[in-house]
Amino acid sequence: MPYHATAQRPAWSDLPQRVRAAVATRLGAPVVQARTAGAGFTRGFAALLRTADGHRAFVKAAPHVEQPQLVDWYAREAAILTRLPAGLPVPRPRWTLWEAGWFVLCLDAVDGHTPRLPWNQVELTATLTAFTDVTEALADPPDELTALGLPHLADLAREDILWWGEVAAGREPVPPLPAPARGRLAELVALESRLPGYAAAATGLTHGDLRVDNVLVDTTGAAWFCDWSWLCHGPAWFDLVTLLITGYADGLDVDSLFTAHPAAAGAPGDALDVTLAALAGYHLTAATSAPPTASTHLPAHQRWTGEQALAWLSHRQAWT
Incomplete structure (x- = not known):
């Protein structure tokens, strides 16, 4: 998946003149x-701007009438x-x-790039190390942050x-499944049903x-994390899994990377x-359509992510 594009x-130049002048x-x-930022799956404006006096800034923008959801996301991110x-x-x-x-x-500009895939070991280590710092800082978050509701x-x-x-109940169609996962619907339902309870305990x-x-590697090799609109109460190991799915596709020992990371400390054994x-289930179901406010690349990302998550799970469960 070309996540940089x-x-x-x-x-x-597409922004209204009054908006450009105000910026x-x-x-x-x-x-x-x-x-213009090449990564991401929205149709919102996002670009690294350089001014005549040499200063740089990263700017996001969206029109309220056409993209009210994006406006809400950007405003929420600013508050967070x-x-x-x-x-x-x-x-x-x-x-x-x-x-x-x-x-x-x-926002402040970060001179960096989306991590290269297949993962470069140096960039992967930098990303997981930086995520450790984030995990530790958010384990006991400040009151002003949680006060945002x-x-x-x-x-x-x-x-x-x-x-x-929903699929098992017939309210959603069965998405295309690889051979190892066919006939495993009951197990998939049982597994996913534990997530709310596990998340509530965090x-x-x-x-x-x-x-x-949503990761940038800067010119010094340090990793930065972007797009904070979806900050929520929950366990850090959930984010660790979403980050490592690309590592599974690269053939890395992602089981060991998950287990060894501080974010997984204290996680339930089957987390x-x-x-x-x-x-x-989420990605394979969502891949059947994309909202008009999203990039047309979104369904391909969701299909690929769902397939990799299911392949990783099938491998762990020894489904054949």
Whole structure:
């Protein structure tokens, strides 16, 4: 999956003139270069901007009438980033503004790239090390962050992640399944059904959307984590699984990487299998369609992710 080139975004020149002028005013100089972000699956504007005086900033923007959901996500991310503990590998917000019906979020620029796939061992180590810092900082989050009324992964699972039960009940069609997983619907339902209980027992916060395209590796080799709109109450090991799915596809010993990481400390013995089952059902079911506000690459990402999660689970369960 070419995660560095999945987005379909408007160019800087596509933004209304009033929005471009307002952004330039806040940045303090005219924008002379805009490098559109290639990663991600939304149609929102996102670009690295350089001004005439040499300053750089990363800017996201969306129109409220056409993309109200994106506006909500960007506003939520701004509130979260402002309250995250200091010192984390996270782009910090500078300002937000409303202009001509558009919401704009400006962040510090990170000079980096999406991790190369297949995973480079140095970049993988840097990413897992940085995630350790995030895990530790969010295990006991500050009150100002939890006061935002963040969602709970347990509720998100019940409302939107668990789909094998819907398939078993005949309310959703059976997605295409590889041979090892055929006839395993009862086991998949049983596994995914444990996720809400496991998630509810967690006391910390977790990113909630830690895919490889939400990671940047900077020029020093350090990893940064982006797109914080889905921060929620839940276990860090959930994010660890979503991050390592690409590693399974690369043939890495992801079982060992999961077990050895501090985020997995204290996780239930079958937490990895439970999460893989839930992710497989969610992605394979969602891959049948894409909302008009999403990139047309989204179904391919969801299908691939679901297939890899199911293959990893089948391998662990010795399904043949």
